[in-house]
Amino acid sequence: MMSKTKERILEASIKTFNEFGIANVRLQQIADASEISVGNLAYHFKNKEAIVSYTYDYIFTEFSDILSNYLYIDNFQGLDKNLHQYYTFFMKFRFFFTDMFEIERNYPEILDKWHRYTNRMLLQIKSRIEFDVQRGIIVPQSEEMNELLASNIWMSIIFWLPQRILRGLPAEEKLFKEAVWSQMTPYLTDRGEEEFIAYIYPVLI
Amino acid sequence: MMSKTKERILEASIKTFNEFGIANVRLQQIADASEISVGNLAYHFKNKEAIVSYTYDYIFTEFSDILSNYLYIDNFQGLDKNLHQYYTFFMKFRFFFTDMFEIERNYPEILDKWHRYTNRMLLQIKSRIEFDVQRGIIVPQSEEMNELLASNIWMSIIFWLPQRILRGLPAEEKLFKEAVWSQMTPYLTDRGEEEFIAYIYPVLI
DNA sequence: GTCTATAGAGTGATAGAC
DNA sequence: GTCTATCACTCTATAGAC
Incomplete structure (x- = not known):
């Protein structure tokens, strides 16, 4: 307690x-x-390090919750809800990103955890892509292309807010989702596009 | 002197x-x-600030050179050469990224310059897309989609190295180019794909 | 558990000799 | 232009009273 x-x-x-x-x-x-x-x-x-570690442990718990809450349901709503959770998370813990390299340089133990959680996140994105390929929503690609697509989606999620901050532009959840979805839309099948228009497109306008 | x-x-x-x-x-x-x-x-x-400012001025000069060297020639080689220059630049000045937020927080004047140069970079990417649409290499999209595509390409260029550092993975020019090109390939026309296979694909393998 | 006071190790910036 | 010496201040961490 x-x-x-x-x-x-x-x-x-x-x-x-x-x-x-x-x-x-x-x-x-x-x-x-x-x-x-x-x-x-x-x-x-x-000491200060103990405060930083404790704070990150708390953040990682929340991050872990998002990863665990993820639902593989047969439409894009699970993914959309997931993006909402990431967005809320990033807005709440801005320094999680703005201090990434401070962690990389001076807190090796926290960096290890950072690696573990982001790898889990990447794997989840990748298996989501495979899931959507199987159910005929995404056009099948080579293993290499799947890897690259997952990496691009991950980068869009992780670096979208930092990018806005650096460009001096305001953050908006709608724009965040738009950016992430734009990585996926070129690879949708016809059925995928229907699903996208039914479940996601209304959210973006 | x-x-x-x-x-x-x-x-x-x-x-x-x-x-x-x-x-x-x-x-x-x-x-x-x-x-x-x-x-x-x-x-x-x-003082220290003067050293930091002087260092960034030097870096921005090199950055400006890359922007000025850009060639709008009728194939992808100009763009590929450009990516090579960015890659070399990023490897040489790692702190340009790892300290982005240190600049954002504590060096407002340098941040202003950062804004100006990255905006120039973004505009260049956007006009490159428009150029390639005009010559039938990229499928015409809405103004909004062009904006989003330019932003995605820019993010791939800017955050690719930081992302590798944070994931504890080694950097390789080939992988960098692959990541950036993967943002563009879904939007290529048939002619665009031919050009890509002729000029860029050999570079990536 | 909470406070005040202070030790101790830096840290940026300056003064002044050569 | 370059050096040594040092000031003035900041910041973390600790000691000890309540």
Whole structure:
């Protein structure tokens, strides 16, 4: 069970990390945002790394939930719901991306977890493609092309928000979904296109 | 004319930024890598921000060269050569990406330039698509779809290397080109496919 | 559990000799 | 142009009272 204070520290960490980036956040800032003293902060976490790890563990739990919730149902609605969950996740934990390389350089253990979860995500996308090929929704491609398509879809999901931030453009769920779907639409069969128009197209307009 | 020392500082900055990231690099490290003292470093640059700005100005000059070198010739070779230049650029200035968000948060003036150059890049991709539609190589799409396609190609170019780094996978020019071309291939006309097989396909195998 | 106070190790930037 | 020495400040982490 999480103590009230620890929960406040977690929320404060997410908030300040999102705003300033992990490397630029001082213990004092986290303490201030938690409305406790730095000494008290030290009582709950032995150092900054412990705070960062704890925060990422929390995030990975949410990420894992999204992966587990995924439904292989016979239309695109499962995938669309999934995209909605990713979008909400990314908006809530902006620093998950903006600090990717800070993690890559300075937190090897967190990076390992990052690798594991993103690999799970990629595998899920790939098996989704295979599932849709089997049910005649996506035109069969070579194994290589499937791999490339999965990678492109994954990149669209992961880097869409960072790309908007870097271009100084606002984020909108509709645009996010549009970008991801645009990776898939060229490979739809006639039946796939019907399904797309029935279930997804209404969502995009 | 660049002084010998200033040039050494520039090289040292690129090297250390690539390795540790801008925020983690100390003036002492740049001085060491330049084989000069911190005091001498201060003689050439009044503060760290000046070093970062100077380094980015140099990088943007190279980036601008790539944009200027672009050729609208009647086959895909101009584009392929362009991709080669981008790849070389990205490998040489890894921190250009890994520190994108450090720039976004702490160097607003550099961010402005980043915006300008990436917008130029996007426009170039978009007009390339229009050029290829006109000469019957790409299937005509709606204005919206062209915009989306350009954005997808741009994202593939910009985020391909970061994505490899984050997945812990090695970078290879062939794979980079494959990823970028895969965004375009679904939209090729029959003539476009012929051209692709003649000029690009041999490069990818 | 929570606080204040402070040690201790940097870290950017400057002063001034050569 | 280049160096050494050092100031002034920031930031993490710890000690110890309540």
